[in-house]
């Protein structure tokens with residue numbers, strides 16, 4: 001099963017992708033996580049992309065193309081994947097088409113999650129993440145058992161530098177300008193399904209499960 005999960009910053013892509021991967025037995029490919037790891041590790045890629053990621057701007061398409069082609073060719077992606085955060089520009093749709101064509105596979109579903117902007121800002125300003133195991137929390141809707149400590153691995157939780165309110169506004173503006181047209185492209189192809197991102201994560205997961213139907217049950 002190969003799924004593209006789209007939607008604005010903070011709508012719940014990562015939360016739902018993790019659940020879908022556990023259910024379908026496929027790998028979670030989050031371009032945001034890959035880029036943040038590169039920045040934290042100080043790799044040559046990390047040094048090139050740091051300013052873009054921390055400022056809420058998109059990393060240039062040529063860098064993203066190499067990154068995604070390499071990631072989708074790895075053996076763990078051969079059984080399927082949930083793509084979270086890619087494609088984010090119309091050019092990246094073409095890059096993905098080429099990468100999938102080279103692998104002789106296609107995408108089964110393209111979902112776009114939606115939620116009102118004030119809810120998105122609330123979700124992002126309250127988000128805390130584990131730098132160790134990447135678990136995601138929220139101060140109100142999903143607090144850790146012990147304040148500031150990851151339930152899963154015990155690391156100290158952090159706030160992402162791009163979850164400051166001014167950077168969140170910038171990310172939303174970038175989404176409206178550059179990523180919303182991607183939905184138009186998939187809509188024209190007749191493959192885009194909108195999923196209401198309102199409500200708690202269980203409710204959203206149930207909507208995704210219904211949209212995938214029985215295909216996912218054989219996994």
Ligand code: AP5
Nearest residue numbers: 009010011012013014015031032053059085123127138201
């Ligand atoms: P990326 O990491 O992809 O960030 P994003 O798309 O802005 O998405 P987020 O990770 O912020 O949010 P999410 O939708 O996953 O929400 P989450 O589940 O965490 O990208 C970061 C940066 O990397 C970009 O700005 C760019 O610089 C670069 N980049 C990445 N991909 C790129 C690309 N393809 N091209 C160029 N540049 C790229 O949920 C948010 C919070 O809400 C959490 O606290 C969660 O617990 C809570 N929550 C989730 N669901 C619910 C719910 N139903 N009810 C209540 N709370 C909820």
